[in-house]
Amino acid sequence: MTSSTVIHSARIVDPDAVRSDSWIEIRGSRVWARGSGASWRRDASPDAVVVDARGSLMCAGFIDLHCHGGGGASVTTDIATVLATHVLHGTTRLVASLVSAPIPELCVQLAALARATAGDARLIGSHLEGPFLEPAYRGAHDPAALQDATGDTIDALVDAADGTLVQVTVAPERPGGREAITALRERGVLVAVGHTAADGRQTQEALRSGAGLLTHAFNGMPGLHHRDPGPIMAAVNSLECVLEVISDGSHVHPDMVHLLFRLAPGRVILVTDAMAAAGAGDGDYRLGSLDVCVRDGTARLASGDSIAGSTLTMDAALRHTVQECHIPLHEAVAAITSTPARTLGRTDELGLLSPGRRADAVLLGRDLAVEAVWADGMRYR
Numbered sequence: 001m002t003s004s005t006v007i008h009s010a011r012i013v014d015p016d017a018v019r020s021d022s023w024i025e026i027r028g029s030r031v032w033a034r035g036s037g038a039s040w041r042r043d044a045s046p047d048a049v050v051v052d053a054r055g056s057l058m059c060a061g062f063i064d065l066h067c068h069g070g071g072g073a074s075v076t077t078d079i080a081t082v083l084a085t086h087v088l089h090g091t092t093r094l095v096a097s098l099v100s101a102p103i104p105e106l107c108v109q110l111a112a113l114a115r116a117t118a119g120d121a122r123l124i125g126s127h128l129e130g131p132f133l134e135p136a137y138r139g140a141h142d143p144a145a146l147q148d149a150t151g152d153t154i155d156a157l158v159d160a161a162d163g164t165l166v167q168v169t170v171a172p173e174r175p176g177g178r179e180a181i182t183a184l185r186e187r188g189v190l191v192a193v194g195h196t197a198a199d200g201r202q203t204q205e206a207l208r209s210g211a212g213l214l215t216h217a218f219n220g221m222p223g224l225h226h227r228d229p230g231p232i233m234a235a236v237n238s239l240e241c242v243l244e245v246i247s248d249g250s251h252v253h254p255d256m257v258h259l260l261f262r263l264a265p266g267r268v269i270l271v272t273d274a275m276a277a278a279g280a281g282d283g284d285y286r287l288g289s290l291d292v293c294v295r296d297g298t299a300r301l302a303s304g305d306s307i308a309g310s311t312l313t314m315d316a317a318l319r320h321t322v323q324e325c326h327i328p329l330h331e332a333v334a335a336i337t338s339t340p341a342r343t344l345g346r347t348d349e350l351g352l353l354s355p356g357r358r359a360d361a362v363l364l365g366r367d368l369a370v371e372a373v374w375a376d377g378m379r380y381r
Helices: 079-088 103-119 151-161 177-185 199-211 230-237 255-261 314-323 329-334 337-346
Strands: 004-013 018-027 030-036 049-051 057-060 062-067 091-098 123-128 164-172 192-195 240-246 266-268 281-286 290-295 298-301 361-362 370-375
Touching: 004 329, 004 361, 018 057, 049 337, 057 329, 062 079, 062 314, 062 337, 079 091, 079 103, 091 370, 103 123, 103 151, 123 151, 151 164, 151 177, 164 177, 177 199, 192 199, 230 240, 240 255, 240 361, 255 290, 266 314, 266 337, 281 298, 314 329, 314 337
Parallel strands: 004 049, 004 057, 062 091, 091 123, 123 164, 164 192, 240 266
Antiparallel strands: 004 018, 018 030, 057 361, 281 290, 290 298, 361 370
């Protein structure tokens, strides 16, 4: 018989509002039913495991579209540890991000992540954050690994991923950039504009060609300027474009995060861009082929001063966005649940707590600290 869990007396955070005294029933890996008040006593399975939320907040599981590591490991060295670390912080679905490397090396990494994706539903697939980037905005990418896109390299990478390549970040102004966008979209891969020197016109052309995301807005690109609004405003003005942002207080000022939510309502996604130090503490690490020093929770390249990913977890991003960026709770929750689910084209399964969808749920205390997590109906915390 399918196992059943009832979580009642919760305040469910939907994308449009917070609904008090609500409950859900989980059967197997799916949300079976949802209601309010004491109706769970009548409608739920008599043998269900009952969890009293005692007024805690509950929302769908967090979806991180941009994560390089956590728990002391990278997605290329120990993906199981990365998943185990982030699920304790509410991330029930994760895209493993790869930094720039030689094409044969990336193919090996993509193939390994494809096998891991087949074995763990929490891993959605992979994201190539390079190597098709602008050197002047490379951030923590090895300059020796950067190259311009060709049809052969794209075919090799997509084939190696065996249907699990979720997205690729491209600098569209580079030679082969526009063609890469078209080729990747034809293969069913999402394309993000990022690590780019593109101006507003070039970004608009890339978005018209099929790009649909902006990789960590404000970072790795020209900033907003009143005479040259650049790629950020081009993405804002393209109503089909979704904008990632790293909301940790270090990568982007809280006022700019607030501005982004107001400029592009319903189109902002919170991501961690986390590297191995997330959930592991300060120390010396590697990000791809480069050495990284983490001090006071900030990761920077050992050679130079470039920020090298983050030590962020999704629950911390949510707290910062609500408490420091002054974004209403339901909007901030949408940015880590329903909006990334929509971007992935998986709203039928993910992003909402409603019958038929995957049983990914997070209980949060009044301080937005994670109290409990379910992914595919399995409790992890």
